[in-house]
Amino acid sequence: MTLQRRELGLFIAVVLLWGVNWPLMKMALAELDFWVFRSYCVIAGLCWFVGYCVSRGVSLKLPREYWLRMGFCALCNVAAWNILSAAALRALPSGRAGVLAYTMPLWVVLLSRFFLGEALTATRVAALSIGMGGIGLLLIDEMNALRGAPVAALMMVASGLLWAVGIVLFKGFPKSLPTATLMVWSLVLGGWPLLAGLAMFGHGPWLPSGAAAWTGLLFNVTVVFGFCWFAWNELVRALPAQITGISSLAVPIVGFASGMLLLGERPRPFDYLALVAIVAAVALVLKPQKSPLA
Numbered sequence: 700m701t702l703q704r705r706e707l708g709l710f711i712a713v714v715l716l717w718g719v720n721w722p723l724m725k726m727a728l729a730e731l732d733f734w735v736f737r738s739y740c741v742i743a744g745l746c747w748f749v750g751y752c753v754s755r756g757v758s759l760k761l762p763r764e765y766w767l768r769m770g771f772c773a774l775c776n777v778a779a780w781n782i783l784s785a786a787a788l789r790a791l792p793s794g795r796a797g798v799l800a801y802t803m804p805l806w807v808v809l810l811s812r813f814f815l816g817e818a819l820t821a822t823r824v825a826a827l828s829i830g831m832g833g834i835g836l837l838l839i840d841e842m843n844a845l846r847g848a849p850v851a852a853l854m855m856v857a858s859g860l861l862w863a864v865g866i867v868l869f870k871g872f873p874k875s876l877p878t879a880t881l882m883v884w885s886l887v888l889g890g891w892p893l894l895a896g897l898a899m900f901g902h903g904p905w906l907p908s909g910a911a912a913w914t915g916l917l918f919n920v921t922v923v924f925g926f927c928w929f930a931w932n933e934l935v936r937a938l939p940a941q942i943t944g945i946s947s948l949a950v951p952i953v954g955f956a957s958g959m960l961l962l963g964e965r966p967r968p969f970d971y972l973a974l975v976a977i978v979a980a981v982a983l984v985l986k987p988q989k990s991p992l993a
Contacts, residue, residue, distance in 0.1 A: 706937055709930040710946060716927050718953020720918060722961040724788065727915030730908060733785035734893065734901035739916065741777065741890040744924030748882045757877050761884050768871055769884050775865030777889025782896065783858035790851035798837050798951040799855035805831060806863035807944030814867050817939050822983055830948040830980030836973040837951065866944065869935050878932050948977045 727736055752759055761769060784800055808827055811817040872881055907913050934943050952974055 703937075706934060709934055713927055713930050713934065714947075714949045715953055716922055717931075718950045719957040719961075720923055720927075721951070721954035722958045723915040723918045724785070725915070725962065726911040727907065727919065728785065728789045730904065730912040731916065732902050733782075733789055734897040735903075735905060736916065736919070737781045737785050737893050738897040738901070740919050740924045741781065741886055741893050743920035744928060745883065745886040745890060747925040748879050748886065748929070752877075752879050752883060755879075757879050759880055759883055761876070761880065765872060765876070768868055769881070770888050772865050772868040773885045773887075773889030774892070775861045775868065775889075777885050778892040779861040780858050780865070781889075781893060783854045783861070787851040787855040787858065790854075798834055798954075799852060800859040800862070801834055801948055801951050802831070802856055803859035803863045803866075804941075804944035804948055806860050807866055808941050810863055810867045811870075811940040811944075815870055815940055817941050819941075823941050823945065826945050826980040826983035829976050829983070830945055833973040833976030833980065834948065834951070836969040836976065837955070839969050863944065866935055866940055869932060870940055872936070874936065878929060878936060882929055882932060946981050949981050952977050 724736075749759075751757070787799075804827060808819065808823065812819045869881070907916055931943075955970060
């Protein structure tokens with residue numbers, strides 16, 4: 700399996716932009732309630748994709764036989780991921796705890812093996828092991844913080860698990876259905892729990908006051924929900940689920956690098972070892988795969 704030029708470009712863009720978004724999201728959540736923040740994101744994303752479909756003449760029709768799959772997929776990819784990750788990220792005392800969401804590749808590998816029949820090759824097992832080892836190194840110095848907020852830590856892990864379920868479900872849609880159409884219905888069917896939560900639990904301020912929080916909010920409602928979600932789902936549909944899952948391990952590395960620049964975080968010795976491990980894992984998984992395990 701080798702990446703085409705378009706897929707490589709989308710992969711690089713998603714890794715860089717999603718990685719930068721972790722500290723930017725922390726900036727926005729420093730001033731905004733997460734129900735307010737995520738509701739803005741979902742509404743903006745829906746507007747972007749509806750506008751795209753209307754302007755390009757892309758059909759919004761979703762065949763009846765895919766409604767149930769879309770409902771479950773949307774609840775996992777949109778509702779569960781956005782609610783759990785944002786709530787946990789704000790509750791945990793360290794931004795590094797966000798990498799708990801990147802236990803997702805482990806769940807993707809297991810789920811895709813049983814539900815999609817994807818080959819579990821020796822190379823993929825090695826890449827997953829090395830990459831998850833790198834994630835573990837990033838969390839070593841954070842264990843005390845995570846023990847101090849166990850519910851939030853479990854919420855972040857749960858967000859990664861449900862994200863993986865959503866990825867496997869998303870693979871079941873035929874290529875004849877445009878990704879933009881699927882994104883519209885994902886945001887419609889997965890966005891209502893966020894709006895319901897906003898109505899019941901959301902509280903002000905409704906807009907940020909500082910430049911940093913404004914930057915985080917605007918980046919999310921334009922770049923993340925206007926481009927990254929589309930690009931990510933294009934990759935999910937084009938590549939084996941295991942490849943997209945393991946390759947996403949590069950995102951927290953970019954998140955740490957941008958955290959140093961934007962939040963003044965200082966690297967630790969384990970960070971450099973984690974960088975080497977995760978880069979090696981991504982390099983392994985993007986090479987041709989051979990020899991499925993028995």
